[in-house]
Amino acid sequence: MSAVQLEQACPSELNPLISTLARVHRARGDEMLRPTGISAGQEQVIRHLAARSPIPQNEITRLLGVEPATAARTLARMEKSGVLHRTRSTQDRRVVMLELTEQGKAICDPVADVCHALEAETRRGISEDDLAIFTRVAQQMTRNLERR
Structure with missing residues (x-):
């Protein structure tokens, strides 16, 4: 396929x-x-x-909407950095439970501040009406792609 054919096949700026x-x-x-x-x-x-701890690792995986291997890598990095620890459930040894460490609890407020600041920066210059439209469109696009 030539560059021209590819451009004709994918003309949208959306992707x-x-x-x-x-x-x-x-x-x-x-x-x-x-x-x-x-x-x-x-x-x-x-x-x-921060909202609910301890929580099973498979629940975090589901909440994040990622593959188990992706979640496991992320959680291993976070455990290594000292913000969470993993333990086996006392009721079911097959279940891995996650809990924030004291270090993890200490960064909850700064992380929340960053989340608010990032959202404010992202929204800057966008009217509430435009943001509502964007939100509806993005949600519909997500549903469209999840229906594969």
């Missing part, structure tokens, strides 16, 4: 726009989270564990 938004949002999140010692994506684990 690159979505990729770019996701990439720059994650990069900015990483930059803002750096002082807390975690990276973008890990703040969701912190948020869930």
Whole structure:
């Protein structure tokens, strides 16, 4: 397929726009989270564990909407950095339970501050009406792609 044929087959700016938004949002999140010692994506684990802890690892995997191997790698990095620890359930030794450490609890407020600041920065210059439309469209696109 030639470049012209490829351009004709994929004329939309939508796919690159979505990729770019996701990439720059994650990069900015990483930059803002750096002082807390975690990276973008890990703040969701912190948020869930701060709300309810201990929690089974398979529940975090489900809440994050990722593959078990992806969750396991993320959680291993977070455990190594000292923000959470994993233990076996006392009721079912097959179940791995996750809990924030004191270090993890100490970064909850700074992580929440970063999340609020990132959202404010992302929303800057966008009206509430436009944001509502964007939200509905993004949710529908997500549903469209999840229906595969």
